[in-house]
Amino acid sequence: MSPTARVIAGLVAGLVVGVGIALSGIPALIKLAGAIEPLGTLFINAIRMTVIPLVVSTLIVGIATTSGAGVIGRIGWRAIALFLVMLSISATASALIANSVFKMISLDESATEALRASAASSTTMATEQAAKVPTIAQWLVDLVPINPIKAAADGTMLPLIIFTLAFGIALTRVSPTSRESAVRFFSAVSDAMLVLVRWVLLVAPIGVFALAVPLAVKLGFSAAKALAAYVITVNVLCVVGIALLYPIASFVGRVPIRRFARALAPAQAVAFSSRSSLAALPTMLETAGTILNLPTAIRTFFLPLAASVFRFGGAIGITVGVLFIARLYGVPISAGTLATIVVMSVLTTFSIPGVPGGSIIAMVPVLLAAGLPVQGIGVLLAVDATTDSFRTTTNVSGTLAVATMLAGVAPDATPPTPAAASAPEELTAPA
Numbered sequence: 001m002s003p004t005a006r007v008i009a010g011l012v013a014g015l016v017v018g019v020g021i022a023l024s025g026i027p028a029l030i031k032l033a034g035a036i037e038p039l040g041t042l043f044i045n046a047i048r049m050t051v052i053p054l055v056v057s058t059l060i061v062g063i064a065t066t067s068g069a070g071v072i073g074r075i076g077w078r079a080i081a082l083f084l085v086m087l088s089i090s091a092t093a094s095a096l097i098a099n100s101v102f103k104m105i106s107l108d109e110s111a112t113e114a115l116r117a118s119a120a121s122s123t124t125m126a127t128e129q130a131a132k133v134p135t136i137a138q139w140l141v142d143l144v145p146i147n148p149i150k151a152a153a154d155g156t157m158l159p160l161i162i163f164t165l166a167f168g169i170a171l172t173r174v175s176p177t178s179r180e181s182a183v184r185f186f187s188a189v190s191d192a193m194l195v196l197v198r199w200v201l202l203v204a205p206i207g208v209f210a211l212a213v214p215l216a217v218k219l220g221f222s223a224a225k226a227l228a229a230y231v232i233t234v235n236v237l238c239v240v241g242i243a244l245l246y247p248i249a250s251f252v253g254r255v256p257i258r259r260f261a262r263a264l265a266p267a268q269a270v271a272f273s274s275r276s277s278l279a280a281l282p283t284m285l286e287t288a289g290t291i292l293n294l295p296t297a298i299r300t301f302f303l304p305l306a307a308s309v310f311r312f313g314g315a316i317g318i319t320v321g322v323l324f325i326a327r328l329y330g331v332p333i334s335a336g337t338l339a340t341i342v343v344m345s346v347l348t349t350f351s352i353p354g355v356p357g358g359s360i361i362a363m364v365p366v367l368l369a370a371g372l373p374v375q376g377i378g379v380l381l382a383v384d385a386t387t388d389s390f391r392t393t394t395n396v397s398g399t400l401a402v403a404t405m406l407a408g409v410a411p412d413a414t415p416p417t418p419a420a421a422s423a424p425e426e427l428t429a430p431a
Contacts (some may be wrong), residue, residue: 007269010205011212014273018216030217037214041209044274046200050193051278052152055304056164057189058285062300063168064183075302075406082402083310089348090241095342098233098320102327161308197282211273230324231386237316238390245401253404255292263291264400270410271396275388280396281307288400289419294407303403311349312398313391317359318345320381322366329373337370344369359391360384 021029035133145151145159152160171179209408250257266287267280274280285302322341326333333341344366367374 006205007208007266010207010209011269013357014209014212015216018213021213022217023172026122032240033214033217034208038210040207040209040211040214040273043200044276044279045329047197047270047274047279047282048276050197050280052108053159053189054193054197054282055278055308056152056192058300058304059164059184060168060186060350061190063165064171064179064186065135065296065300070293075297078406078409079302079306079402080160082405083306084177084346086312086398086402087137087315088342090312091319091342091345094237094316094319095345098236098323099333099338101229101233102323113292119164137422144160152413158333161305165305194282194286197286200364201283208269208273230380234317234320235390237320238387238394241312241316241394244396245397249401249404253292253401253406253408255404256406259291260401260404263287264397264421267396267400268393271392272389275385275392277307277311277392277395277399280392284396284400284403292400292404292407294403298403298406302406303358303399306399307347307396309350310399310402311359311391311395313350313394314359316394317347317391318348318363318366318385321360321363322370322372322378325372325380326370327366331372333370341366341370359388 011146017101018033021033038270049240061227143162145163148160148163171182174182246257246261249255249260251258267283270283271277271280284307285299288299288303319341322345323333348363348366360380363377363380364374367377
């Protein structure tokens with residue numbers, strides 16, 4: 001059995017066992033599911049501990065060794081264009097579909113009142129999270145970190161990436177001797193992190209199983225009639241969005257659909273089980289080189305950047321979530337408000353943290369712009385586990401799809417190294 005098949009088998013087995021436990025309702029089994037959850041958390045923590053050094057070292061090496069800043073500039077502008085187009089289409093389609101679906105659903109008043117009351121218990125959490133959301137001016141100021149080491153320790157990826165990009169560009173302006181020394185150091189760090197990731201991923205099937213069991217148990221108990229439309233709408237739109245990425249990436253990127261699917265499956269498995277886009281980055285870096293043979297500049301420069309800031313699924317989740325809150329609280333949505341929600345959702349996706357539940361936190365500015373009650377996120381927090389896995393899987397799918405498309409439209413990018421292109425599939429990250 002291939003590494004990909006093993007990890008997918010672990011995911012499916014975990015979901016089946018978790019659903020069985022949820023349906024049985026046996027307290028002892030439910031406690032057992034909770035007892036094995038730390039094993040999955042340990043697995044994800046082991047992967048995530050490599051993310052910061054891997055992102056920083058890979059970006060620096062990618063910039064310093066790319067043949068000219070012009071290549072990075074061309075890849076960057078093309079990536080931004082693809083990001084905006086995909087996010088705009090995703091948010092617009094989600095807004096139109098969700099608005100129509102929610103209008104047709106008649107919510108029981110007693111049920112919605114109960115949901116609003118239950119949100120009160122999450123009001124403190126929601127208020128604390130809302131207080132952490134910066135204003136636009138503060139967000140712009142925070143893009144330049146006062147202390148990049150602190151930014152790395154706090155996991156604030158966007159400021160850290162901006163510093164890393166600046167450092168990499170500055171490195172291209174120093175003497176060749178100094179640049180080569182720095183590149184050798186960061187290349188060694190990147191290689192060591194990938195080796196460490198391979199060690200961790202040896203136990204990927206067990207880790208994914210331990211994550212999937214408690215997730216499925218929670219899914220079994222989180223069903224609520226008033227929230228069913230929201231959950232189903234988000235998940236279906238995510239699945240449709242992922243399905244559309246396969247033929248688009250295959251056509252624009254000029255790769256067979258089966259090869260793209262084979263490269264994407266391991267990252268999707270870890271994204272679905274961990275609910276963290278960044279946790280899937282090491283896997284994407286591996287399969288991008290060993291299966292897709294993407295150019296070096298795209299693998300070392302674009303992928304770490306996109307995994308940190310591009311949230312294709314976030315555009316779906318934020319848009320649908322805001323419209324559901326409007327329906328739940330009986331706030332009418334005009335055409336102008338709908339347009340505001342779409343624009344704000346697209347812009348807000350770039351500030352979503354790559355952690356579980358990131359879209360719910362980032363939804364606050366969109367709610368404020370649309371004049372909707374911020375405390376509504378307390379309702380969504382109750383069922384976030386049922387949608388976050390789908391959103392995160394969509395994020396990761398979009399990232400690798402854009403990378404594949406860029407390879408098809410950026411023939412001037414540096415081709416992959418022979419070692420990366422010919423690496424045996426057994427070394428590809430299985431999750």
